[in-house]
Amino acid sequence: MKKLLILLLLTSFHSYAQNDDEKQLKKIYDAALTEGKAYDWLNYLSNQIGGRLSGSLEAQRAVEYTKTQLDSLGLDKVWLQPVMVPKWVRGTPEFAYLETSPGMTTTVPICALGGSVATPVGGLKAKLIEVKGIEELKALGRSKIEGKIVFYNRPMDPTLISTFDAYSGAVDQRFSGAEEAAKFGAVGVIVRSMNLRLDDFPHTGSMSYGETAVADRIPAAAISTNAAEMLATTLKLNPETKFYFKQNSKQFDDVESFNVIGEITGSTHPDEIIVVGGHLDSWDLGDGSHDDGAGCVQSMEVLRLLKISGYKPKRTIRAVLFMNEENGLRGGTEYAAKAEMSNENHVFALESDSGGFTPRGFSFDGSDADLKKVQAWVPLFEPYMVHSFQKGYSGADIAPLKKEGMVLAGLLPDSQRYFAHHHAANDTFEYVNKRELELGAASMASLIYLFDKYGDDFGTLKP
Template identity: 50%
Template sequence: MRSFSSLLLAGLLAASAAPAAAQATAKTDSLNLRHIYDEALLRGQSYDNLRYLCQKIGGRLAGSPQAAMAVEWGKLTMEKANCFDKVYLQECMVPHWVRGAKEKGQIIGNKGKSISVAVCALGGSVATPGNKPLRAGVVEVKSLEELKALPDAAVKGKFIFFNRPFNDAFIEPGQAYGAAGDQRRSGPAEAGRRGAVGALVRSLTAAHDDYPHTGATNYGDTPTKVPGAALSTIAADQLSQLLSADPKLQFELEMSCLQLPDEKSYSVIGEVRGTKYPDQIITVGGHLDSWDLAQGAHDDGTGVVQSIEALRLLKAAGLKPERTVRAVLFMNEENGTRGGTKYAEQAQQNHENHLAAIESDGGGFTPRGFNVETTPAVFQKVAAWKPLLAPYLAGQLTPGHAGTDIEPLAAAVHPVALFGYDCDSQRYFDIHHTAADTFDKVNRRELELGGAAMASLIYLLGKYGL
């Protein structure tokens, strides 16, 4: 029988060994993250990949020839990265909406004097009747509720002008976007229900400029579809001021957009099989489609190239994920979420075990960390990684929305946690869904740092699970 003193000594040695082991593990993790960032900052490939996607392919609205080119590019780029065990396409049917000729908008005073203003069709909108100019009076409202309170006689035969601005009191612009977004999503439908001839919507941005912001609108079961157009913030302010001085002025809108039959398309998937727990899956992704006004750089070319790069960085740093990781370039986030829905349906049919999902769809700006959707207990485990991520500007872990493309996955197979890559978004809604979303707005270092942050989170999830 061992003496009490020998048992005490053994206990003390074990107790002292535990902190030492933890320190050694933390040091190993810190060094591995440093290797990831060295590779990203010195030999990163995200920026060059984004240049090609933006400048050689450009805007990639679902169903368009450019979207089909982007699918081919995504598959080839993943294969060339030489870090995936397999790369494949996942079919999905997507909406095919075409903008048509450049839209025209004019404010017309009671003496016939006209002022041209910057407008663009909302995604999914119908054209003006016969693709010809549509002229009518204007009724300004600040909300859907204000429209509902108006008598029929005040609405019928008019344009409804939704002019609720961003609430600049919010620190995070995304909150202002969410608070103002219903007028774009539902404004044209509600205008049609009330007998209006069309809807004019103030662009969803705090910027005061002449870039109109497109984005999806949804008619739902509205029996009468009327055209919906976005006004630039300068145009919206101008219309509001002139309407105050002359309530009888008219607006003339001309749009030739068209909804075609659904088109076959694909999400692109690259998979790295886990070395220890291959049945536990981590998904990382961004959306391959974009709006058609520009190159889709920040929305969401940056998320696409970062998702590919995250897996390349792990391999270059000599790190093999213990769980299976899939990089997914989702198709059709902007006007349907068909790619994300199909991915979730397939995961459910295959009875897959998804540990976590990560999405980058907030631009490629300076990293902050990640928004996290999970239980309080799991959040505490994730929060323990803050000291490892903080030196790289990615240690801010906050409960919040993770991403549109991974929402269906949460409902279908219930991953333990969802993560949304969070970066400095103060400038994001200046260019979001506009002709200004071009490659030149992306900073190389900011972009590469974001990909490294995502790779670091994948490394920690792959090693420790949840």
């Protein structure tokens, strides 16, 4: 009889707690969908400031704007954390054409890859060698590559439902293609854009020269997917086709910038810190609405939603808008280094850096035991159709915070349209849906609420 009574009491308590959580999540979602601020903040970031390339005036304006907005929320603390960041400038617009015979040319859309050196002042023209990847490049050897422009033309795999897996399977040619091609005497590199659809937008992105001496570095550019298809067909018909491109990009010395940070101090465990964030910098071709203005305004909105819903966090909830994720990860690295130096105890971190599309769930980097506990919350998110809770990658900026027993998470929006805009001139505000953005912010605030309330059950907080 006594055991039955205890069981009934526990069941009653669990039902009460679940009902309480359902009510809190509804408050959060209702507030986001009826009086949300994220869309207005993003409108200003995108349309009044624009692309926020690391080290640029626009990046500094974004720092000032987001700090002002965080100040207006009545948080317990808002501050700027200095960080030295790279300053790369694209210069005047790039120009390119393919030449099938003297005087017979067709212009094609290209853009310099982030960090690339410039072409010679008059541009660069040479024959092409098409490869599907770095391994094929190595197999061809110097005799077939020297003096030519290497054309990397491996598409993202369309059969992979996870578009981020497709991106991971193709992006090495963009990041390391110039470094590897230079070893075989190539004079330049053209890379098929990381894009699943066929269109005329070239997509930029970070690249590295590794240990290549400055004098031996070769210019690298991305070509649109339509142009890549045309170029591949042209080369089959006429292997003597030449390619010309001109770009004026330049790398300057590092400059000072800032991570923007705001927090609500915990009521009972102020030394235990939960982070939610996105990266404030973007590439310069569009206005960075999806990558990652969306993640920044959603993270700011998390703090606002918790406040207006009447929830008093037990732990310190901190929003961090990281600087320089795109071409250096300096913001995330510096934040983690400062946290370690100050002996800060970070217990959970959530990042939004997959666009502002409809949220589908979360990806968790943690132990199987902790993931099982998290999955018990799925029924709370099912009414909002945000119930894909899976083990996986969290985010680049929060990754340096990882320690044994800690859980990291990433928001998982629907990714099927993301790479049509990623790093391209069409990553603009008009392609962000207000309701989808608000649902993402509400989902993030709900997960933060649950981790704060039940954080004692997870690895980093066990005695």
